[in-house]
Every structure is written in C-alpha cells, then in structure tokens.
Amino acid sequence: MSKTIVELKNVYKKYDDGFTALKNISFKLQEGEFYTLLGPSGCGKTTILQSIAGFTEVTSGQVLFDGKEINDIPANKRQLNTVFQDYALFPNMNVFDNVAFGLVVHNAKKDEIQTRVHDALKMVQLEQYATREISELSGGQQQRIAIARAIVNRPKVLLLDEPLSALDAKLRKDMQYELRELQQNLGITFLFVTHDQEEALAMSDEIFVMNKGEILQKGSPVDIYDEPINHFVADFIGESNIIPGKMVADYQVAFLGHQFECADAGMRPNEPVEVVIRPEDLVITTPEKGKLQVKVDTQLFRGDYYEILAYDEAGNEWLIHSTNASTDDAIIGLTFGPDDMHIMRYNETEAKFNHRLESYEE
Numbered sequence: 001m002s003k004t005i006v007e008l009k010n011v012y013k014k015y016d017d018g019f020t021a022l023k024n025i026s027f028k029l030q031e032g033e034f035y036t037l038l039g040p041s042g043c044g045k046t047t048i049l050q051s052i053a054g055f056t057e058v059t060s061g062q063v064l065f066d067g068k069e070i071n072d073i074p075a076n077k078r079q080l081n082t083v084f085q086d087y088a089l090f091p092n093m094n095v096f097d098n099v100a101f102g103l104v105v106h107n108a109k110k111d112e113i114q115t116r117v118h119d120a121l122k123m124v125q126l127e128q129y130a131t132r133e134i135s136e137l138s139g140g141q142q143q144r145i146a147i148a149r150a151i152v153n154r155p156k157v158l159l160l161d162e163p164l165s166a167l168d169a170k171l172r173k174d175m176q177y178e179l180r181e182l183q184q185n186l187g188i189t190f191l192f193v194t195h196d197q198e199e200a201l202a203m204s205d206e207i208f209v210m211n212k213g214e215i216l217q218k219g220s221p222v223d224i225y226d227e228p229i230n231h232f233v234a235d236f237i238g239e240s241n242i243i244p245g246k247m248v249a250d251y252q253v254a255f256l257g258h259q260f261e262c263a264d265a266g267m268r269p270n271e272p273v274e275v276v277i278r279p280e281d282l283v284i285t286t287p288e289k290g291k292l293q294v295k296v297d298t299q300l301f302r303g304d305y306y307e308i309l310a311y312d313e314a315g316n317e318w319l320i321h322s323t324n325a326s327t328d329d330a331i332i333g334l335t336f337g338p339d340d341m342h343i344m345r346y347n348e349t350e351a352k353f354n355h356r357l358e359s360y361e362e
C-alpha cells in the first residue's frame with residue numbers, strides 16, 4: 001500500500017493585488033508516483049508548486065508533508081527540491097560544483113560529496129562531464145545537470161516547473177523518456193508542470209487538469225482522455241468532436257436528428273448533453289452505410305494519417321483521422337460504435353461524475 005507524501009487540503013491563494021490564483025485545491029501525492037499539473041498559461045500551476053516548495057504562502061488551507069502541516073516551515077527546511085524552467089544553474093561554476101552546491105551548503109563531508117555527486121551525474125548519464133563548464137553544455141545536458149543537482153540531496157519529492165520547455169521538439173521527446181525512466185529508477189515522487197497535453201499523457205501516472213485556479217479533473221492519462229468531465233477537459237486533452245445532443249434514456253443518446261446506442265447512463269430523460277467522439281474513433285464509409293453524412297472541406301497529411309476536416313448539415317465541424325486520403329467536397333459517411341462516444345453532462349462536477357459512473361458500472 002503506497003503512502004501519501006504530500007497533501008493539499010482546501011488551499012486558496014490570493015495575491016496582494018486581490019487576484020485569487022488558487023481556489024480550493026485538494027489532492028494527495030503518493031510516494032514514488034509521477035504526477036502532472038496540466039493547464040493553460042496562468043491557471044495556477046506554478047503557484048501550486050511554489051506553495052509546496054515554500055516560496056509562496058497559501059492564504060488558507062493546509063499543505064502537508066509526510067502527514068505534518070508545513071505551512072510555516074521555510075523553503076530550505078522542506079524535504080523537496082525544485083527544477084526550474086530556466087534550470088537556474090550557476091554559470092561561473094563547473095558541472096561538479098553546480099551539482100555539489102546543495103551538499104556544500106549543508107556542510108557535507110568531502111568524500112560524501114564526491115560519492116553523491118558522482119552517483120547523481122551517473123543517474124543522468126553525464127558522469128564524464130564533471131569538470132566541464134556550464135557554457136560548454138548543450139541545452140539538454142544543462143537540463144540533466146539541473147536534475148542531477150536536484151536529486152543529489154535525495155529529496156522525497158521533486159517539483160519540476162516546465163523543465164523541458166526550452167528544448168527543441170526532438171530533444172524534448174528524448175528527455176520525456178529519460179525523465180520517466182529516471183523517476184522510476186529513483187522511486188522519488190515527481191510533480192511535473194506542463195501546458196503540453198501530449199507530454200502529460202505520455203509521462204504521468206496521474207494528471208490534474210487545471211483551469212482558472214481550479215482542478216477540474218484528476219485521473220490516469222487514459223481516464224482523462226477517454227472520460228473527460230466537461231467541454232474544457234475534452235477540448236484541452238487531445239482533439240475531439242464535441243456535439244450537442246440529448247440523452248433520450250439510459251444508453252440512448254440523440255444528436256443531429258438521429259438516435260444512437262451509447263455506453264453512458266444515469267441522466268434524466270431528455271437531458272441536454274454534449275457528445276465527445278475522438279477523431280481516431282470515426283471510420284469513413286459510403287454515405288449510405290454511414291450513421292452520419294458529412295461533406296469534406298480540407299485535409300492535411302500528418303505523416304501516419306490524414307487529418308480530414310468536414311461539416312455536417314447543421315454546420316458542425318468534424319475532425320476525422322484516417323489512414324486513407326479523402327476528396328475535397330466529397331460527401332462521406334461516418335460510423336462509430338457505442339463505446340466511441342463519451343457523454344458529458346453540463347455542469348457536472350468530478351465527484352458527481354465519478355458517483356454516476358460507479359452507480360452504473362456496478
């Protein structure tokens with residue numbers, strides 16, 4: 001049974017100018033797991049990290065570490081470390097001295113510093129770079145040194161604020177693999193911040209989706225992708241077609257003048273809903289065989305699939321991923337199964353959504 005290492009209970013943060021950056025944030029981080037705070041710019045991700053790190057005071061609520069409240073414990077006494085977006089390395093020190101810095105400050109013994117710096121550099125595969133100057137390293141190597149510097153103190157929790165955002169696309173992908181592997185090898189809890197949904201889906205055990213100072217949904221990448229709680233989450237996580245409809249009865253939804261069997265239940269008869277269908281779940285067929293007919297507008301070749309943009313008669317936009325090209329202006333049929341549709345209730349909270357899901361899955 002894993003243990004809770006960090007917990008936020010009903011945390012609010014109001015800045016001096018009166019702006020409320022965090023509204024009633026509660027979550028638990030278990031030991032050894034990889035968590036991601038995901039949301040658009042300005043939603044409060046960094047403010048959460050700073051509240052845990054001790055760089056900002058919360059206005060109300062509790063921050064707990066290992067079961068004890070740490071609201072009044074200064075940042076340098078907290079058993080965690082932060083990796084910043086700009087790495088914050090010391091340019092006038094070499095790699096060894098950068099990584100050793102935290103240990104030197106804590107008056108560690110010389111041979112212990114040697115061993116621990118060596119171990120940390122080995123972890124990030126840069127042990128042969130100890131005497132290099134920071135300016136002689138690539139962006140990816142500097143990133144790894146920043147991580148080595150953070151793990152040398154063997155923190156129980158590592159906070160990472162958009163640590164990959166300065167890297168180019170290819171290196172960023174490589175570093176995603178490396179970071180995930182490093183986290184698994186170290187067994188440290190990672191709390192990672194990003195506004196990149198692909199990065200969050202690829203790396204995390206659990207994602208907290210945020211918007212405007214609130215956590216809208218918590219869950220595994222698969223849960224969040226397959227069962228988004230509302231329009232914002234469905235739209236923010238991956239691409240989706242979101243069509244207004246109504247729930248006729250349990251497992252029966254209607255939209256665009258047709259009724260379809262679906263996999264959702266627990267709503268009022270005729271309740272207005274939104275139907276989410278992911279572009280990769282739509283299959284193109286002839287207009288006669290299709291459950292819906294749409295007219296192709298444009299298409300883009302994306303390497304391993306075509307991204308096809310089409311419109312239905314009501315003017316709704318449909319995004320379709322297909323391995324076959326289509327023809328501009330062609331009328332095509334679309335098919336999809338009951339499990340390819342996810343039904344969202346307007347204004348449903350995460351707690352109510354989970355309760356509804358449990359009630360009909362039992």
Ligand SMILES: Nc1ncnc2c1ncn2[C@@H]1O[C@H](COP(=O)(O)OP(=O)(O)OP(=O)(O)O)[C@@H](O)[C@H]1O
Pocket residue numbers: 015016017019021039040041042043044045046047048195
């Ligand atoms: N010192 C401050 N005083 C007033 N408002 C602040 C202060 N620091 C941050 N904010 C505001 O709080 C909100 C949340 O900021 P935060 O940096 O946590 O967002 P974020 O999700 O990390 O954004 P980004 O992805 O752009 O880094 C923003 O609207 C920001 O303008």
